[in-house]
Amino acid sequence: xxxxxxxxxxxxxxxxxxxxxxxxxxxxxxxxxxxxxxxxxxxxxxxxxxxxxxxxxxxxxxxxxxxxxxxxxxxxxxxxxxxxxxxxxxxxxxxxxxxxxxxxxxxxxxxxxxxxxxxxxxxxxxxxxxxxxxxxxxxxxxxxxxxxxxxxxxxxxxxxxxxxxxxxxxxxxxxxxxxxxxxxxxxxxxxxxxxxx
Amino acid sequence: xxxxxxxxxxxxxxxxxxxxxxxxxxxxxxxxxxxxxxxxxxxxxxxxxxxxxxxxxxxxxxxxxxxxxxxxxxxxxxxxxxxxxxxxxxxxxxxxxxxxxxxxxxxxxxxxxxxxxxxxxxxxxxxxxxxxxxxxxxxxxxxxxxxxxxxxxxxxxxxxxxxxxxxxxxxxxxxxxxxxxxxxxxxxxxxxxxxxxxxxxxxxxxxxxxxxxxxxxxxxxxxxxxxxxxxxxxxxxxxxxxxxxxxxxxxxxxxxxxxxxxxxxxxxxxxxxxxxxxxxxxxxxxxxxxxxxxxxxxxxxxxxxxxxxxxxxxxxxxxxxxxxxxxxxxxxxxxxxxxxxxxxxxxxxxxxxxxxxxxxxxxxxxxxxxxxxxxxxxxxxxxxxxxxxxxxxxxxxxxxxxxxxxxxxxxxxxxxxxxxxxxxxxxxxxxxxxxxxxxxxxxxxxxxxxxxxxxxxxxxxxxxxxxxxxx
Numbered sequence: 280x281x282x283x284x285x286x287x288x289x290x291x292x293x294x295x296x297x298x299x300x301x302x303x304x305x306x307x308x309x310x311x312x313x314x315x316x317x318x319x320x321x322x323x324x325x326x327x328x329x330x331x332x333x334x335x336x337x338x339x340x341x342x343x344x345x346x347x348x349x350x351x352x353x354x355x356x357x358x359x360x361x362x363x364x365x366x367x368x369x370x371x372x373x374x375x376x377x378x379x380x381x382x383x384x385x386x387x388x389x390x391x392x393x394x395x396x397x398x399x400x401x402x403x404x405x406x407x408x409x410x411x412x413x414x415x416x417x418x419x420x421x422x423x424x425x426x427x428x429x430x431x432x433x434x435x436x437x438x439x440x441x442x443x444x445x446x447x448x449x450x451x452x453x454x455x456x457x458x459x460x461x462x463x464x465x466x467x468x469x470x471x472x473x474x475x476x
Numbered sequence: 477x478x479x480x481x482x483x484x485x486x487x488x489x490x491x492x493x494x495x496x497x498x499x500x501x502x503x504x505x506x507x508x509x510x511x512x513x514x515x516x517x518x519x520x521x522x523x524x525x526x527x528x529x530x531x532x533x534x535x536x537x538x539x540x541x542x543x544x545x546x547x548x549x550x551x552x553x554x555x556x557x558x559x560x561x562x563x564x565x566x567x568x569x570x571x572x573x574x575x576x577x578x579x580x581x582x583x584x585x586x587x588x589x590x591x592x593x594x595x596x597x598x599x600x601x602x603x604x605x606x607x608x609x610x611x612x613x614x615x616x617x618x619x620x621x622x623x624x625x626x627x628x629x630x631x632x633x634x635x636x637x638x639x640x641x642x643x644x645x646x647x648x649x650x651x652x653x654x655x656x657x658x659x660x661x662x663x664x665x666x667x668x669x670x671x672x673x674x675x676x677x678x679x680x681x682x683x684x685x686x687x688x689x690x691x692x693x694x695x696x697x698x699x700x701x702x703x704x705x706x707x708x709x710x711x712x713x714x715x716x717x718x719x720x721x722x723x724x725x726x727x728x729x730x731x732x733x734x735x736x737x738x739x740x741x742x743x744x745x746x747x748x749x750x751x752x753x754x755x756x757x758x759x760x761x762x763x764x765x766x767x768x769x770x771x772x773x774x775x776x777x778x779x780x781x782x783x784x785x786x787x788x789x790x791x792x793x794x795x796x797x798x799x800x801x802x803x804x805x806x807x808x809x810x811x812x813x814x815x816x817x818x819x820x821x822x823x824x825x826x827x828x829x830x831x832x833x834x835x836x837x838x839x840x841x842x843x844x845x846x847x848x849x850x851x852x853x854x855x856x857x858x859x860x861x862x863x864x865x866x867x868x869x870x871x872x873x874x875x876x877x878x879x880x881x882x883x884x885x886x887x888x889x890x891x892x893x894x895x896x897x898x899x900x901x902x903x904x905x906x907x908x909x910x911x912x913x914x915x916x917x918x919x920x921x922x923x924x925x926x927x928x929x930x931x932x933x934x935x936x937x938x939x940x941x942x943x944x945x946x947x
Contacts, residue, residue: 303900310516310899317515329520334607 338424344408345423347399347438348446351453357444358459359418360391365410373403374410390462397440401427417457424449481668481684489690493657496883502826503619505890511615512891513898523615526607534609541601548594555588626819634812638717645714646813646820652706653827659699660834661758663688663844663879664765664851671872677852688844688875689758696756697749700835701742704790707828708734711792711799714821715809726808729905730792730799736912737789743920744782747775747927748839751936761843768943769842773936775927780840782920787836788893789908791828795900796908833889834882841885844878 295301317325330337339345349357361378379395381388410419423446430436447453460467507522514521529537558580561573571577604611611617633642667675669683693699708731715727748770749755752763760770770776789796800808810821837843848856853869869877903911930936 306899307895311895313518314512314515314895317518326518327515327520328518329514331520331523 339426343424344406344411344421345425346401346427346446347404347410347419347421347443348423348448348453349397349440349443350418350420350448350455351444352459352461353454355453357394357397357418357440358416358455359394359397359414360416361394361397362392362415364413364415365419368409368413370407370409371403371405373400374398375400386462394440397443399438399443400436401438402433402436416459417455419443420448420455422448485686486690489688492662493660493690494654496662497654497657497827497830498823501830501886501890502823503623504616505826505829505894506619506622506822507616508891509894509897510618512894516898521615522618523612525615525617525621526610526612527617529604529609529611531609534605537601537609538605541598541605544594544598544601548591548598551587551594552591555584555591558584558587623819626816629815631815631817632812634719637719637812641713641717642812643817645710645717645809646817646824647710648713649707649710650820650824650827652703652710653824653831656700656703656828656831657834658690659693659696659757660831660838661687661689661761661843662834662882663875664762665758666875667871672870674853674868675851675871675874677850687758688879692756692758694756696754696759697745697839698755701738704741705734705738707824708738710824711809714813715799718809718812720812722805722807723809723811726799726801726805726811729801729805730809733792733796733798733908734790736909737786740782740786740912740916740920741790743917743924744779744786745839746920746924747779750924750927750931751776757838757843761838761845764842765845767940769840769845771840772943773930773939775923775930776840778923779920779927780836782916782923783840784836786912786916787832788896789912791825791832793825793829793893794897795902797902798905798908801902829890829893830886833886833893836889837882837885841889843885844882846878846881849874849877849881 317327349359352358359376361376363376363378366372366374366376375396375398376394377396378392380392387393406421408421411421425446427436444453448455511521511523513519561571561575562577562580562584565571565577565580571580573580575583633639666686666688667681667683668686670681675681711730711734712727715723715725715730718724718727748760751770751773752760754760754763764770771780792799798808799805800810802808805811810818813821848854851871851874853867853874855866
């Protein structure tokens, strides 16, 4: 079997390339055109990618997982029913919830509970988004579009219920787009511990 | 001329040179170099350093904006009225206002200037308020922050280094760079007694003359060669004293590179000596003022290109920065330096850039010569047509314009050097040496012969006469 030899042609240099000066002029021309366009050119043609960060910011992408918020009902109370799904799902174990019962005369009594304490340690949080996936009530969301604001004190990173409720979503709303059916809604009678179905 | 006058004027000139080189150009180049590289690479570069004003001052500035704008408008209207009246006088010949023409001119100039200043102030105030009281100056404060950082950094000296030489190295590198400026003329000589008069275009003028250069010495350019070769010692000594192999290699590289290019640098400047028939830089500038700029004479064009290449190699900057080639030598002779000692090397390098630009502009670009500006003011004349108009200017104004134009030339040449610095990749060391000994050296030797033939054959006179006929 004959050995096949593939002859690769040596790249040839023209005289202009060998002299080097025209190539220098070309390179300088390219750099200069770039420089003039970005320094003196009209604003629209500038291609500067840098952002002056604290003054200018770039919007985070739509599905960016920012700091958490607790969504509200129309009356301002949390949608959370203290089912502990999120704290169970949390791999970093940064969510602490203490559930409490409503007063017996409350229409929600026996129907659902509410979180007396809802604390997220944002320093432990790994922003995986499992809590949002686990929540059956769409009560916890990470659609704020904000990263954790920096601070020099650890206490500032432990968000309590009031703080979490006070953070709006990216659209400025404290609610969610999903409807919620309050007790007594005939279309969604729900399950009642006292009365059964 | 009294001795006191001599001393005072010399001191003033020294201060001017120091302000130009160390005070202004070196920090501005540090900023410009990074800004320029950023602009080439679609970044923004240094623009963030700021001095923040207190909130009360911001409030005050904000309140002052509207009155400033109103004042600018009022003064502007006054200036426009004066301008209209002056136009009326020029066209109709009669004055519509109960004011003399000279008063109107004074009003126009005074109020016009005030209006422009107030409008600019309004803009500046607006920018400050919009930035929330931050004064940023396009990022020009970055070099200041750098200097502060340099000063407060730990001044590390390697334990086994030669302490004295280690400290002396940066000083030896910095001082010659500044000293080269001593013989550079930055304007035509100043006739002290006639500051406010229009001088005659030609002829000798009596009275004290202040040459606009620190030292007018007859060796001129040779002094610069001597001083520039002292810079080698700084790099070599610091490389040797650092007690570091890489530093030593860098120092050796610096020494051999600078010695080689020193030869070329000297030989490229022989054709200019032959044409200008003088070693004094002020005479070179005057020759170009009388005739044409050196770069337009064919042998000198080649000499200018050679000089520029050799001088960039002499300043050890990209693409010839092998002494500090960080891909091979960590930091070359700078490896062990930190803090203000490193800052002095840095400063020396940038001052060298400035002095190279100043030299190139004096030898090849006419120095302080402004096109169409003569000792008595501007005169624009068109070639082949016998028309033209002249603007007579007083002496101090002529000198000031020359000085500013000289600075402008320096800035353009610096900009070009920075452009080269960001566009070209670094040479290999053998390429560097073969470029010097096989390329530039024979070419500049030949160029001397060509220049000699050019002068002896009488072509130079013909060439110069041809150009003078056109302009």
